[in-house]
Amino acid sequence: xxxxERAELLAAAERTAAGASAAVIxxxxxxxxxTTLLNGVSATMRIGGIEAEAALPYAALDRLLRLARIEALPxxxxxxxxxxxxxxxxxxxxxVTLLSDLAPVTVLIDDAHRLDRxxxxxxxxxxxxxxxxxxxMIFAAEHGFDAPGLRALALDRxxxxxxxxDGIELNPQVKVRLLQEADGNPLALLEFARALxxxxxxxxxxxxxxxxxxxxxxxxxxxxIATAVPYESRLLLTLAAAERDGDLATVMSAAAALGLSERxxxxxxGALRVSGIRLAFRHPLERSAxxxxxxxxxxxxxxxxxxxTSADPIRRLGHLTAATLTPDEQVAAELEDLARRADPAxxxxxxxxxxxxxxxxxxxxxxxxxxARNLLRSDDYERALPRLAGHASVRDALLAGDEQAALAxxxxxxxxxxxxxTPGELPGILGLLAQAQIAAGQYGExxxxxxxxxxxxxxxxGSEPSAERLAEIAAIQGDASGQPGxxxxxxGRYEEALPHLQAAWRARPEAMTVAADLVEAAxxxxxxxxxxxxxxxxxxxxxAGGRPWAQAVALRARALVSPAEEAGELLARAVHLHEGAGRxxxxxxxxxxxxxxxRRAGRKAESRHPLQLAAEQFARLGATPWAERARGExxxxxxxxxxxxxxxxxxxxxxxxQERRIVRLxxxxxxxxxxxxxxxxxxxxxxxxxxxxxxxxxxxxxQDLRRKISRRSS
Numbered sequence: 122x123x124x125x126e127r128a129e130l131l132a133a134a135e136r137t138a139a140g141a142s143a144a145v146i147x148x149x150x151x152x153x154x155x156t157t158l159l160n161g162v163s164a165t166m167r168i169g170g171i172e173a174e175a176a177l178p179y180a181a182l183d184r185l186l187r188l189a190r191i192e193a194l195p196x197x198x199x200x201x202x203x204x205x206x207x208x209x210x211x212x213x214x215x216x217v218t219l220l221s222d223l224a225p226v227t228v229l230i231d232d233a234h235r236l237d238r239x240x241x242x243x244x245x246x247x248x249x250x251x252x253x254x255x256x257x258m259i260f261a262a263e264h265g266f267d268a269p270g271l272r273a274l275a276l277d278r279x280x281x282x283x284x285x286x287d288g289i290e291l292n293p294q295v296k297v298r299l300l301q302e303a304d305g306n307p308l309a310l311l312e313f314a315r316a317l318x319x320x321x322x323x324x325x326x327x328x329x330x331x332x333x334x335x336x337x338x339x340x341x342x343x344x345x346i347a348t349a350v351p352y353e354s355r356l357l358l359t360l361a362a363a364e365r366d367g368d369l370a371t372v373m374s375a376a377a378a379l380g381l382s383e384r385x386x387x388x389x390x391g392a393l394r395v396s397g398i399r400l401a402f403r404h405p406l407e408r409s410a411x412x413x414x415x416x417x418x419x420x421x422x423x424x425x426x427x428x429x430t431s432a433d434p435i436r437r438l439g440h441l442t443a444a445t446l447t448p449d450e451q452v453a454a455e456l457e458d459l460a461r462r463a464d465p466a467x468x469x470x471x472x473x474x475x476x477x478x479x480x481x482x483x484x485x486x487x488x489x490x491x492x493a494r495n496l497l498r499s500d501d502y503e504r505a506l507p508r509l510a511g512h513a514s515v516r517d518a519l520l521a522g523d524e525q526a527a528l529a530x531x532x533x534x535x536x537x538x539x540x541x542x543t544p545g546e547l548p549g550i551l552g553l554l555a556q557a558q559i560a561a562g563q564y565g566e567x568x569x570x571x572x573x574x575x576x577x578x579x580x581x582x583g584s585e586p587s588a589e590r591l592a593e594i595a596a597i598q599g600d601a602s603g604q605p606g607x608x609x610x611x612x613g614r615y616e617e618a619l620p621h622l623q624a625a626w627r628a629r630p631e632a633m634t635v636a637a638d639l640v641e642a643a644x645x646x647x648x649x650x651x652x653x654x655x656x657x658x659x660x661x662x663x664x665a666g667g668r669p670w671a672q673a674v675a676l677r678a679r680a681l682v683s684p685a686e687e688a689g690e691l692l693a694r695a696v697h698l699h700e701g702a703g704r705x706x707x708x709x710x711x712x713x714x715x716x717x718x719x720r721r722a723g724r725k726a727e728s729r730h731p732l733q734l735a736a737e738q739f740a741r742l743g744a745t746p747w748a749e750r751a752r753g754e755x756x757x758x759x760x761x762x763x764x765x766x767x768x769x770x771x772x773x774x775x776x777x778x779q780e781r782r783i784v785r786l787x788x789x790x791x792x793x794x795x796x797x798x799x800x801x802x803x804x805x806x807x808x809x810x811x812x813x814x815x816x817x818x819x820x821x822x823x824q825d826l827r828r829k830i831s832r833r834s835s
Contacts, residue, residue, distance in 0.1 A: 126274045133257050134162050137225040142251035146260040146268045149276035152308020155261035165226040170235025181240035209239050213246030224255035233262035278305025289314050292324030302332050309405040312338050327470045330443050331362050331412040343410030354388030357381050358411035363423045367400045378426045448480035465498035497631050502665035515553040522668045527557035539799035545581045548574040552586025562705035562742055564594045569781050599745040611746040615645035633662050640678040673698035677711045689718050709738035713751050725758045780814040788830045
């Protein structure tokens, strides 16, 4: 940054060794980099202006002379310098003589605008009289310091300042905001970045209305405002700082509501520039000072009046939020509505804030849960998954990869809905139950739940669950009506599967089993570059959630893109993690891949065990194409020829969905009257279905029924 100016100063300092002299002044606003520029110059002597000594004659010159060998001066000049008269010109001549005797010499004078008047006049007088003496005098000052006769360099704000943020971890949107508000001023940029909390830097909370800075910097930039600007004008400055857009009409409209006028705007002119219909602070840190160095009550007043006068609904809500310190359901509801139109990361911040100001516990829980889902959509797995796992919601449990918790929660909620007699809510929760059952490998139960949901939705006019769940089961079991990507993957048609799985991944980036499918299809189709993104996200998700089955699937996917030896180690770890972790379909797929790796590594005898496990598991699930692949691998490994196994016998397999539901309740000890109430049927209809179901099951009583079902469960 400021490379041209740096090169010129260095060249001037270097020429002093050859007897040349130079007098240069560097101008720039506070924080633009003047001091940093001087730091790069090798100096013989250096002083800086001190505001506290600005009223003391020759205070700065006294500090300079303490750095020099004044005993070399002639007696008359030495006395003049040590005890200067009110004649800076004579003192200036003495300085030239002193520096000539010390040459070659480079003198740096920083913050020259803060020098006492007498020292400034004497030093500038000397600087204008340098000849071929080997003396360089380099001043740095803010604009307004008069230094006629010197070579002037002006430092402007620069986009290059962005490089100063390279070592700071920032959310991309937060970084853009910092760069916009600092407007190329390095000090402002670093101050804003350092003053943000860790959560603010990562974009994990709602952005503040005005960027903060350290107290010391705020005090420095607020000193003139506090001492020279009347209270009404200070309030108008706070209003302009909070408004952010610099729209003069908006500011003055809000100012009028606070009883302020154009006269108060004139009183704030030292800090504000008015250009046509726009207002701008002369320095970005002055804006922060104008906002934060006033009492909180004034800031709240300003935001309230801006909310009342703002024509932009988003701006209005931002000010309303900033002015809300106590629970307010209306503001929370507006924030939630706005979150629906925001990107996931910002939506999560909005929903979290809405949850904080919600006066109702149920609404706080719901909004916090929705915030966690948005965190998941923004790939912030480290924050999303622990929160999802902690919420008592079937959907959250599924997103967190915990199908067992989802099964328990869904069953409990369904029982409660049946007891309350509210059938309209059942289709949705039955659809979620089916999703959990599919994850647990309970495909028959999932179909029954989806059938019931469809029946109730048809009777009540509600929405049926998505057909995707049935299509997922069909694809796993090799039915042509199944999801095309998963179906083609199971049948080994990888190139055909790839575009379908890419589309599914784009539609549901939170569905991590789809990510694993996409990795496999991409690698098998010879397009490993398409596996990179889903693999990275799958790995991060599995690590953050800590669920063994998810970590196993991530290791399996990683093995597909790894060298052979490393792949074997990854698959062995994955097989171990799957033990007792549920997800039978994924466990069988991992075992199949490990068996394939062992066989191709020449370890045929070792490969038979995982391949046998995979073949049996796929057969139990009715996953025909996958089972055929496992049996083919077993034959290649030298195992005896196997006949195709049938899925595990379901004792209720011959029943209709309605009979299945009634029989399960009856086996659990529920009376016919209670079954009728839960399923919204007549008692006579329940009796009829039991009468038809008993012969199909080969039982004569409820006791026989309980024994038959309990044997299957055990």
